[in-house]
Amino acid sequence: MKQERPYPKVTISPKAEASVRHGHPWIYGEEILQIEGEPQNGGLVDVVAGKTFLGTGFYNSISKIAVRLISRNANDVFDHRFWRRRVEYALRYRKTVMPGADFTCCRLVHGEADQMPGLTVDRFGSILSVQNTCLGMEQIKDTLYHALWDALTEMGETVIGIYERNDIGLRTREGLAEYKGWYRSDTIPAPASTVTEIQENGVRYLVDVEKGQKTGFFLDQKYNRAAVARLARGKRVLDCFTYSGSFGLNAALGGAAHVTCVDISQAAIDLAKANAALNGLDGKMDFLCADVFDLLTELAEGKCRDYDFIILDPPAFTKSRKTVQAAARGYKEINLKAMKLLPRGGYLATCSCSHFITDDLFRKILAKAARNSAKSLRQIEARQQAPDHPILWNVPETDYLKFYIFQVV
Incomplete structure (x- = not known):
């Protein structure tokens, strides 16, 4: 230097x-x-x-x-102009890869992938939901939030509030307090309600940025849900780990004959029911509060043949390398049982959202499940997270979602 x-x-x-x-x-x-x-x-x-x-x-x-x-530039000056440029760069990227209506409901900042470490900013219509796990970014949040607000306003976008979802345990490891609530300043107001309505792939959802999982709603599967909808016409669908009902709703709007949504959480089932009603799909869907592992076991033992399209969208079974093998057994179990349940010619959509379950390992898990079920897998699509959750090849941690659609033959 x-x-x-x-x-x-x-x-x-x-x-x-x-x-x-x-x-x-x-x-x-x-x-x-x-x-x-x-x-x-x-x-x-x-x-x-x-x-x-x-x-x-x-x-x-x-x-x-x-x-x-x-x-990595020794000439950079880290003032408000630096962060405004970085925010604008992230927003312009989303405008390109999430065009039109998709820009109103997407991830605007994806941490390290946008060179803003630890920072997540999700847009749900007119509300921004923010989560941060980096102390340095916390200390400049006023600069960051005003940069987001001003840049979006100048782009002609309507934003009415910024909600902070900093109620995650990971913050304590960084020396940060856990909290959640509206961000307030002289120029950024706090709306009266934390509930907003969004539309994704033509499906309407109620999103509660205060009580919903993560920042309020999982945006990374947007285009994977659309891929399921394209295959759903006339199918009898079992949507496992449904949470807000998103895959099931896309399948129902895609023309499925009937959709059953399953989740262990009654609160999730209630949310999925409300979203079904919002979309006028009550008659095409039913909902079951049950443990997916137990339900798949029961259906397999009973030789159930009620479904010809099964969707598996489980939570991350592991968040560390220490528990990868146990997680692999869990992924194998649910996929094996799903493959046994499906008739030959049926369809399976399955995924893993854990960074520690690599794509290579996930493929091996699926291949072993197929062998043990005496079925073959005809791959239709191999997908990842939506491009508003960009993957940097030099930062493996940004590559986490594996999503496959197969015909079981």
Whole structure:
């Protein structure tokens, strides 16, 4: 570095240097060899290897991830203009990949994939729902929120409020408090209700940004749900782990003969019922509060042949490498039972949303389930998350959703 830098400096290990040079933005605490100056948690530090500048990032000694890089350019100045440019870049990308009405209901910021570490911003019509797990980003949230508000307004988009869904345990590992509620400022108001209505693929949903899962609604399966709808005409559909009923609703609107939605949560079943009524689909759908594992076992043992299209959209069975094998057994069990239930010529849509279940492992799980069920799988589509949840090839953690549609033959 030729000029004097205003930030403390951390020197990292050769292993970390290789990772950073390959484009990964995280540096773990054990990879820091030396610290010059007095970095503040949530403040900026320069990252170096020897005398070579590698980037600037947010520092946090409390976190396992000690530095999250935000820039690799020594000329960047991290003021409001810097963050406004970054926000605008993210919004322009969504305008391109989520055109038309899709832009009104999509993920606007996807953390590291948008070089805004730990930050998630989902748009549900006129409400933004925000979740953050990075201390440095928390400390500049006023700048970020006003940049989002102003940029969207200048694009002609209507936004009436920003709701913070920071009620997740992961924040405590970063030294952040858990909370949720409307963000308030002199120029950003707080709406009266946390419930809003959205439309996705022609399906209407009620979304509660205060009580819904994650930020209120799962947006990453948008186009996968549309793919299911295209195959659903005339089918008898079993939608497992339905939550808000989204896959089942898409199948019903796609012309399914009948749809049964199953979830272990009565609150989820009530939400799915309300969404069915909102779309005038009460007569084409029924709802069952049950454990999917138990239900599939019961149906398989009873040699049930009521369904010719089964959808499996389970929650992540693992969130760490330590439990991958147990999760793999769970994925195999539900897919094996679904394949046994389906007649030859039936259809299966199945997915995993865990980053730790790699695509290669998931394919092996499905192949083993098919062998054990004495069925073959004819692949129709292999899909991932929608493009508003972008995947950076140099950041494997951004690649998490595997989605397959098969005909069982």
